[in-house]
Amino acid sequence: RKEVEQDPGPFNVPEGATVAFNCTYSNSASQSFFWYRQDCRKEPKLLMSVYSSGNEDGRFTAQLNRASQYISLLIRDSKLSDSATYLCVVPPGSARQLTFGSGTQLTVLP
Amino acid sequence: DAGITQSPRHKVTETGTPVTLRCHQTENHRYMYWYRQDPGHGLRLIHYSYGVKDTDKGEVSDGYSVSRSKTEDFLLTLESATSSQTSVYFCAIRDGGTSGGPGEQYFGPGTRLTVT
Numbered sequence: 001r002k003e004v005e006q007d008p009g010p011f012n013v014p015e016g017a018t019v020a021f022n023c024t025y026s027n028s029a030s031q032s033f034f035w036y037r038q039d040c041r042k043e044p045k046l047l048m049s050v051y052s053s054g055n056e057d058g059r060f061t062a063q064l065n066r067a068s069q070y071i072s073l074l075i076r077d078s079k080l081s082d083s084a085t086y087l088c089v090v091p092p093g094s095a096r097q098l099t100f101g102s103g104t105q106l107t108v109l110p
Numbered sequence: 111d112a113g114i115t116q117s118p119r120h121k122v123t124e125t126g127t128p129v130t131l132r133c134h135q136t137e138n139h140r141y142m143y144w145y146r147q148d149p150g151h152g153l154r155l156i157h158y159s160y161g162v163k164d165t166d167k168g169e170v171s172d173g174y175s176v177s178r179s180k181t182e183d184f185l186l187t188l189e190s191a192t193s194s195q196t197s198v199y200f201c202a203i204r205d206g207g208t209s210g211g212p213g214e215q216y217f218g219p220g221t222r223l224t225v226t
Contacts, residue, residue, distance in 0.1 A: 034213035043200055043217035044153065087152070089213050097168065098213055100145075102152035 003027060004090050006101035014109050017078050021104045023088030024070045033071045034089040035062055038103065044087055048073070078108045113137045114218040116201050122224045129188040131221050133201030135181075141204040142184040143215065144168075144176060146197040153200065159184055191225045198222050 005024045013019045025033075032051050036044040048055050050071060054063040061074040075082055088101035113136035123129050133142060144156040145168075155168030157176040165176050173195060175187045188195055201218040 032213055043220055046214055046216070049214060091213055097155055097158065098215070100153040102150065 003099045004088055004101040006086075006088050006104050008102060008104060010105040010107055012107045012109055013078055015078060015080060017108075018074065018076045019078055019106065020072055020074045021086055021088075021106075022070050022072050023090075023101055024068075025088075025090045025099075026069070027090065028066075028069060030090050032091060033062070033064060034098075035071075035073050036087040036089060036100075037084045038087060039084050044100075047086070075106075078106075080108050080110060082106060083108045114201060114203055114216060116199075116218040116221050118221060119219065120222045122226060123191050124226055125192055126190050129191050129223065129225075131186045131199055131201075131223070133184045133186070133218055135184075135203050137203075138181055139203040139205050140181075142178065143202040143204070144174075144184065144186045145200045145202065146170065146195075147200060147220075148197050156186065156199075191223075193225050196223060196225045 003026050011019055034049050035047040037047045038044040048057055048060060048062045050062045050064050059076045063072045073086060083106060085103040085105045087103045089098050091098055115134045117132045141160055143158040145153045146156055147153050154170045156170055156174050157165055157168055159165045159178040162178055162181055165178060177185045199221045202215040204215045
């Protein structure tokens with residue numbers, strides 16, 4: 001099993017829709033989790049950090065399910081500008097290294 | 111803006127030639143990282159540094175070397191470039207203090223390298 005797995009998508013949703021992505025991880029000892037967003041041909045940018053059961057920032061909610069070893073990202077009221085690839089990141093145990101998922105591609109349609 | 115620049119931004123080189131990519135930061139961050147990103151593989155760590163002259167290997171370090179002689183610069187060298195090293199290379203930094211967790215990294219704009 002890969003350390004971090006994401007559904008690659010693509011997810012095509014209409015503007016205003018709610019969409020959720022899941023990310024599963026294999027290291028049960030992981031304590032913190034992160035979502036990054038990457039626009040086409042650009043660098044990844046930190047979107048949200050999850051240190052406990054979840055985190056909410058405006059239209060974005062990240063939730064952690066430790067029992068099933070997955071984290072989710074929920075986007076409400078999708079905007080055209082939300083179109084991007086969303087990367088799930090899990091520190092595997094060493095505080096110096098990260099494991100990135102391959103990303104989930106989202107396209108919000110007008 | 112985390113004050114990270116990468117140079118060059120684009121490079122085309124021939125197989126067998128040496129190539130050095132530079133990452134420069136202006137905010138004195140302790141940790142610096144080099145990743146490559148390829149379709150289907152996501153971001154993979156090549157090497158990282160946790161201080162001046164302190165470096166370690168990542169997941170895909172074969173064929174790459176790094177150096178960090180001062181805090182602000184982290185160099186990635188391909189000693190003899192191969193076509194399999196055609197990729198987008200990202201540098202990242204992390205503040206080693208208590209304000210940022212291990213996953214809170216900030217990336218440079220990337221270097222697109224093509225080896226022909």
